[in-house]
Amino acid sequence: DGGITQSPKYLFRKEGQNVTLSCEQNLNHDAMYWYRQDPGQGLRLIYYSQIVNDFQKGDIAEGYSVSREKKESFPLTVTSAQKNPTAFYLCASSTIDRYTEAFFGQGTRLTVV
Amino acid sequence: ELKVEQNPLFLSMQEGKNYTIYCNYSTTSDRLYWYRQDPGKSLESLFVLLSNGAVKQEGRLMASLDTKARLSTLHITAAVHDLSATYFCAVYYWNQFYFGTGTSLTVIP
Numbered sequence: 001d002g003g004i005t006q007s008p009k010y011l012f013r014k015e016g017q018n019v020t021l022s023c024e025q026n027l028n029h030d031a032m033y034w035y036r037q038d039p040g041q042g043l044r045l046i047y048y049s050q051i052v053n054d055f056q057k058g059d060i061a062e063g064y065s066v067s068r069e070k071k072e073s074f075p076l077t078v079t080s081a082q083k084n085p086t087a088f089y090l091c092a093s094s095t096i097d098r099y100t101e102a103f104f105g106q107g108t109r110l111t112v113v
Numbered sequence: 114e115l116k117v118e119q120n121p122l123f124l125s126m127q128e129g130k131n132y133t134i135y136c137n138y139s140t141t142s143d144r145l146y147w148y149r150q151d152p153g154k155s156l157e158s159l160f161v162l163l164s165n166g167a168v169k170q171e172g173r174l175m176a177s178l179d180t181k182a183r184l185s186t187l188h189i190t191a192a193v194h195d196l197s198a199t200y201f202c203a204v205y206y207w208n209q210f211y212f213g214t215g216t217s218l219t220v221i222p
Binding site: 031033041042045048050092094096099100101105107 | 213
């Protein structure tokens with residue numbers, strides 16, 4: 001089945017620790033995105049990538065880093081510089097043509113302990 | 114900066130009633146999307162609207178797009194409890210999807 005797989009579903013981070021969230025897609029989509037969602041809020045763009053080895057910052061990139069070494073994969077690292085990382089993280093992918101549509105993974109819930 | 118505004122933010126409606134959620138956006142775009150999110154879950158695609166005047170319907174939900182007014186509507190007909198969720202609209206512009214603030218819908222028996 002084609003889709004987007006995020007892992008883990010739940011993640012706990014200690015203060016000062018870096019953690020990496022995985023996002024893999026088998027839809028052959030060129031573009032991939034990372035969003036952050038806080039309780040009762042909308043989605044805010046962290047990073048996006050339209051092509052392998054290239055990515056752009058979104059509205060809230062500070063404290064986060066990404067890589068795009070393969071078309072299928074777009075991992076997000078939450079660094080210790082991100083002071084308030086507790087949130088729901090959503091990965092999405094899309095084509096880059098006229099009929100583009102964002103498809104979402106199931107999300108990773110990150111909690112600082 | 115592109116803005117996508119939804120109203121109302123919260124909607125409590127009785128079963129069987131009709132209502133409309135509005136999505137206004139601040140730039141020219143002819144690609145508008147509606148998503149549904151259940152509590153603790155990811156976003157599920159509802160409608161893709163790709164031209165001015167586009168109208169799509171699925172069950173009790175109907176979405177429309179007026180690109181000249183920069184307005185999309187999501188109309189709910191004869192609401193049922195299963196429609197309780199948060200609904201987001203999104204606009205595609207310059208390689209990004211911009212999401213509205215969401216409308217939290219509660220359908221009361």
